Amino acid sequence: MNKKVAILGASGYTGAEIVRLVATHPDLEIAALSAERKAGMAMGDVFAQLGHLDLPDLVRISDVDFQQVDLAFLALPYGLSHELVPGLPDHVKVVDLSADFRFRDVADYARWYGREHKAPKIQPTVAYGLPEIYRSEIAAARITANTGCYVATSLLPLIPLVRAQVIDPHPIVIDAKSGVSGAGRALRESSLFCEVNEGFSAYGIAHHRHMGELDQELSLAAGAPVTPSFTPHLVPMSRGMMATIYVDGDADAVHETLAAFYSDAPFVTVLPLGKAPSTSHVKGSNRCHIGVVADRAKGRTIIVSVLDNLMKGASGQAVQIANIMLGLDETAGLKLAPIFP
Ligand SMILES: NC(=O)c1ccc[n+]([C@@H]2O[C@H](COP(=O)([O-])OP(=O)(O)OC[C@H]3O[C@@H](n4cnc5c(N)ncnc54)[C@H](OP(=O)(O)O)[C@@H]3O)[C@@H](O)[C@H]2O)c1
CATH class of the missing domain: 3.30.360.10 (Dihydrodipicolinate Reductase; domain 2)
Structure with a gap:
């Protein structure tokens, strides 16, 4: 059975790129898409190039039913994920594209991002999301912090x-x-x-x-x-x-x-x-x-x-990480050849 994913921040560049990838992924299915200013809109009205796909409309994060979700991609500005993740049901795996969980020491997050970390107890459980280097840590983690591009x-x-x-x-x-x-x-x-x-x-x-x-x-x-x-x-x-x-x-x-x-x-x-x-x-x-x-x-x-x-620097790598975390073929949905010219 397909794994169900939520893509939070689907009206942004990295969120839309994850939608593009998941739409043709053999083992993943989109359960929910979120936005903030664009909540209530159809995805095709925000990104015309995705308008032919059968996608759920954009909703606020508070309206996402996480009970139906196996894994959430968080494609949100920094500062939101460490507030959101502690409130998610335990069964939901997380791939965070922001910087919120990338620092092994929360003091470094505060130093580089100028704000205190809101989930310091969760941080030690997070895998650093560079699959070629940390594949086994990612496979064992519930939360992975995708690297900066x-x-x-x-x-x-x-x-x-x-x-x-x-x-x-x-x-x-x-x-x-x-x-x-x-x-x-x-x-x-x-x-x-x-x-x-x-x-x-x-x-x-x-x-x-x-x-x-x-x-x-x-x-x-x-x-x-x-x-x-x-x-x-x-x-x-x-x-x-x-x-x-x-x-x-x-x-x-x-x-x-x-x-x-x-x-x-x-x-x-x-x-x-x-x-x-x-x-x-x-x-x-x-x-x-x-x-x-x-x-x-x-x-x-x-x-x-x-x-x-937007791909190996963000959304493609996020799908690669999700594949590893969900026990799928690491390359599933990612065998696209580059576009040229
Ligand atoms: N762009 C890249 O190449 C890249 C590469 C690696 C990592 N990243 C990281 O990935 C994350 C997303 O980047 P992006 O480039 O996709 O950003 P973006 O295009 O600005 O999209 C941000 C998304 O977050 C939503 N959002 C904004 N404020 C929100 C709030 N207060 N509550 C809930 N949702 C909110 C936006 O919704 P609305 O459109 O409705 O406002 C939009 O869907 C960032 O943390 C970024 O640093 C980006």
């Missing part, structure tokens, strides 16, 4: 390398770029066409919130504090994310380690040594492509990692 792009290459001590974690420099959908669908001046089009800007320099997650996971992998340099940039494209990462380490060893680590991974491809990927190679898919190139200076290596921020 920049964080997934960066950690997929970096964690195996830091764990294997193939690179020196001091320094790691991450130069990252995102499409505009990374900021969500809610109206924001900084996301307007004239602010974004024909321009390319860095933001959050030396203080972007995803640094907290990067520090946490790289330090855990290294067994000692690691503080990478990280600068995100906004690129005038709808979706796509790239991290160009500069490390101290031999390119052959870096490539060999990553190729071996991901040899059986369904969604991660390590390109032949010397080749670099483009965001257009993974658009619309749950894939991450990683390129490794030897720098001119001996002993330095440049890694280029790309994914679709």
